[in-house]
Amino acid sequence: MEPAKPPSSIDRRALLASLSLLPTLSGMLLPAPAPAQTGVTGDPLPSWNDGPAKQAIFDFVRTTTDRANPSYVSPDDRIAVFDQDGTLWVEHPMYTQVVYCLGRVPAVVAQKPQLRDVEPFKTVLSGNQEAITRLSTQQLVKILDTTMSGMSVAQFEDEAKKWLETARHPRWNRFYTELVYQPMLELLRYLRDNAYRTYIVTGGGQGFVRIYARNVYGIPPEQVVGTAVGTSYGYDKNGRPFLTRDPKLLLNDNNAGKPEGIYLMIGQRPYAAFGNSTGDREMLEYTGAGDGARLMMLVLHDDVQREFAYGPALGLPDTKVGTFTQSLYDEAKRKHWTVISMKSDWKRIFAFE
Amino acid sequence: MEPAKPPSSIDRRALLASLSLLPTLSGMLLPAPAPAQTGVTGDPLPSWNDGPAKQAIFDFVRTTTDRANPSYVSPDDRIAVFDQDGTLWVEHPMYTQVVYCLGRVPAVVAQKPQLRDVEPFKTVLSGNQEAITRLSTQQLVKILDTTMSGMSVAQFEDEAKKWLETARHPRWNRFYTELVYQPMLELLRYLRDNAYRTYIVTGGGQGFVRIYARNVYGIPPEQVVGTAVGTSYGYDKNGRPFLTRDPKLLLNDNNAGKPEGIYLMIGQRPYAAFGNSTGDREMLEYTGAGDGARLMMLVLHDDVQREFAYGPALGLPDTKVGTFTQSLYDEAKRKHWTVISMKSDWKRIFAFE
Numbered sequence: 001m002e003p004a005k006p007p008s009s010i011d012r013r014a015l016l017a018s019l020s021l022l023p024t025l026s027g028m029l030l031p032a033p034a035p036a037q038t039g040v041t042g043d044p045l046p047s048w049n050d051g052p053a054k055q056a057i058f059d060f061v062r063t064t065t066d067r068a069n070p071s072y073v074s075p076d077d078r079i080a081v082f083d084q085d086g087t088l089w090v091e092h093p094m095y096t097q098v099v100y101c102l103g104r105v106p107a108v109v110a111q112k113p114q115l116r117d118v119e120p121f122k123t124v125l126s127g128n129q130e131a132i133t134r135l136s137t138q139q140l141v142k143i144l145d146t147t148m149s150g151m152s153v154a155q156f157e158d159e160a161k162k163w164l165e166t167a168r169h170p171r172w173n174r175f176y177t178e179l180v181y182q183p184m185l186e187l188l189r190y191l192r193d194n195a196y197r198t199y200i201v202t203g204g205g206q207g208f209v210r211i212y213a214r215n216v217y218g219i220p221p222e223q224v225v226g227t228a229v230g231t232s233y234g235y236d237k238n239g240r241p242f243l244t245r246d247p248k249l250l251l252n253d254n255n256a257g258k259p260e261g262i263y264l265m266i267g268q269r270p271y272a273a274f275g276n277s278t279g280d281r282e283m284l285e286y287t288g289a290g291d292g293a294r295l296m297m298l299v300l301h302d303d304v305q306r307e308f309a310y311g312p313a314l315g316l317p318d319t320k321v322g323t324f325t326q327s328l329y330d331e332a333k334r335k336h337w338t339v340i341s342m343k344s345d346w347k348r349i350f351a352f353e
Numbered sequence: 354m355e356p357a358k359p360p361s362s363i364d365r366r367a368l369l370a371s372l373s374l375l376p377t378l379s380g381m382l383l384p385a386p387a388p389a390q391t392g393v394t395g396d397p398l399p400s401w402n403d404g405p406a407k408q409a410i411f412d413f414v415r416t417t418t419d420r421a422n423p424s425y426v427s428p429d430d431r432i433a434v435f436d437q438d439g440t441l442w443v444e445h446p447m448y449t450q451v452v453y454c455l456g457r458v459p460a461v462v463a464q465k466p467q468l469r470d471v472e473p474f475k476t477v478l479s480g481n482q483e484a485i486t487r488l489s490t491q492q493l494v495k496i497l498d499t500t501m502s503g504m505s506v507a508q509f510e511d512e513a514k515k516w517l518e519t520a521r522h523p524r525w526n527r528f529y530t531e532l533v534y535q536p537m538l539e540l541l542r543y544l545r546d547n548a549y550r551t552y553i554v555t556g557g558g559q560g561f562v563r564i565y566a567r568n569v570y571g572i573p574p575e576q577v578v579g580t581a582v583g584t585s586y587g588y589d590k591n592g593r594p595f596l597t598r599d600p601k602l603l604l605n606d607n608n609a610g611k612p613e614g615i616y617l618m619i620g621q622r623p624y625a626a627f628g629n630s631t632g633d634r635e636m637l638e639y640t641g642a643g644d645g646a647r648l649m650m651l652v653l654h655d656d657v658q659r660e661f662a663y664g665p666a667l668g669l670p671d672t673k674v675g676t677f678t679q680s681l682y683d684e685a686k687r688k689h690w691t692v693i694s695m696k697s698d699w700k701r702i703f704a705f706e
Contacts, residue, residue, distance in 0.1 A: 197575075206620070210620045214429065220429065220621075221619065221621050222575075222620055222621070224620065228617060232609070233609035233612050233635055233639070240642050241612070241638045241639050242642075243613065250617065256585070256586035260584050260585070263506060263584050266575045267563045267574030267575055267577065268573075282586055285594045286586070286594050289594050289595075
């Protein structure tokens with residue numbers, strides 16, 4: 001099992017869209033987006049409006065890369081961590097990986113026909129979207145579990161890759177890998193250009209995100225930390241070794257699991273951390289607890305026209321996907337974390353705009 | 354618990370030396386060794402004698418970095434993995450980390466006096482080396498467990514660092530971090546100079562090895578994969594977050610655990626793998642199962658004069674530390690893995706020679 005987020009935070013209403021998302025058009029995993037255009041002004045963040053968020057980024061990079069500054073950071077220690085869902089790409093109306101898992105149910109049932117009349121698979125196959133929204137947490141875990149384990153690592157990667165090359169987001173009718181935020185791509189590149197190693201630290205499945213992270217974000221597999229299952233080493237009938245994905249959770253990379261995952265996979269405290277929900281709170285706290293200059297930022301989804309607006313901090317209902325609570329907002333203010341308003345801080349949201 | 358190797362492979366006789374190893378002299382964590390001298394010939398591996406092992410390395414690097422070669426490997430995919438104990442540094446008469454854990458018993462008992470009269474701590478404190486050698490596997494696990502968990506990550510790192518700056522190996526009376534193999538340091542550097550990312554994949558404790566890996570091997574924390582415990586995120590009385598090391602094994606990075614750990618932490622199949630014992634067998638198999646040019650090498654400890662000679666493959670008794678069996682030797686020959694003879698392939702073993 002490698003859930004995108006803990007099942008308790010899956011928006012049941014969001015499941016409504018699920019079955020309609022089975023791929024209808026084929027395509028390719030998108031290549032890396034064009035390099036950020038710095039334009040004639042030489043601005044490395046051209047999709048950001050001038051303002052406190054953009055200024056905080058510039059101040060942080062200047063401070064930590066200036067040898068004369070007391071907060072100078074050796075390139076050895078320049079680590080920046082990014083949540084993915086809602087921070088680097090769209091997470092609404094539901095986490096992409098949950099869409100994927102629901103979409104995989106027919107294929108899994110075709111291979112294991114005994115599941116056809118067993119819940120929760122029966123309900124998912126029925127296409128009865130009202131019933132799907134009423135699936136319990138345990139039932140959703142069972143779906144994630146069944147659709148993402150019990151196969152070889154190679155099979156898993158092939159299947160997910162095929163899906164990513166065909167499935168499209170219902171609102172934009174574009175591949176999910178196109179729905180990445182252009183300002184954040186520029187930020188990733190700007191940090192890397194300043195010798196920061198950029199990591200994804202996601203509640204999403206580590207194996208899933210690694211498939212496209214290099215092409216989409218310029219981030220290699222070893223710099224993707226995510227919710228991870230164990231694997232088992234074995235041999236095929238020709239004696240060739242292979243790894244099987246087990247339904248055994250090794251790391252639940254949400255909330256406290258984020259700093260724990262950072263210790264496990266990186267072994268150094270980051271200097272910069274970017275998130276958008278309560279699931280990122282501990283990662284930002286842990287980053288901020290270090291000495292010297294640290295940069296903590298939270299993306300606030302407040303742009304219903306160009307993307308989505310959601311979260312209790314905006315006085316909107318909690319949709320349980322990327323929840324940004326009032327308490328997180330208060331902590332951000334108290335600790336001088338920077339809140340990024342998509343509406344006012346981002347000139348452009350997607351590369352295709 | 355973060356054992357150096359599975360307790361079943363701990364040489365009880367090797368424990369004899371343990372209590373005599375408590376630090377008597379102080380010093381500093383050694384800085385990075387001097388860069389490999391390529392000398393007038395421009396040889397990047399000056400401590401290697403000419404022969405099939407050195408040739409295999411040169412052939413592999415030439416093949417995989419030549420764009421015109423069908424076995425060319427993109428820099429993105431250039432991953433090389435190294436076992437540590439017995440492959441990069443001395444592992445006899447006992448794994449350094451086991452020496453460390455036994456040496457920590459007095460300090461742990463000072464903090465937890467209730468352990469003073471409890472086995473196995475009582476025996477370790479007695480200094481009765483005969484009795485220490487008779488400790489059971491479970492008792493050794495208890496010692497590793499107690500001495501390497503239950504403290505904050507920062508405390509753990511401070512303690513281990515202090516020890517490494519003072520403890521000395523009984524045979525050479527040198528810091529453990531001096532007992533690294535000069536030919537392997539040259540090999541690490543040579544691979545990195547050819548855009549390979551070099552990883553340690555050790556049965557030893559990930560948190561322990563990360564403390565000195567950058568200084569000693571030029572390998573940053575995030576490129577050390579090892580036996581790992583879980584941690585727990587919490588807050589101190591001032592509300593400042595910290596991580597505590599739990600006595601919960603997350604990854605036993607030995608045998609099949611090595612390819613499993615590689616998938617977890619790196620997410621790509623290596624192109625080159627280096628080991629010295631049956632604990633590295635699966636890592637070499639997994640590496641060799643990939644397409645194209647792959648390099649698999651095993652260090653054979655056959656130099657009793659300059660280092661040690663051990664292992665059933667040499668007709669010597671199995672000392673249970675870095676066991677090189679006849680069956681591993683046969684598999685190496687069958688699969689065209691290269692066996693490195695320390696005696697004939699290495700011109701020099703240590704930098705201080």
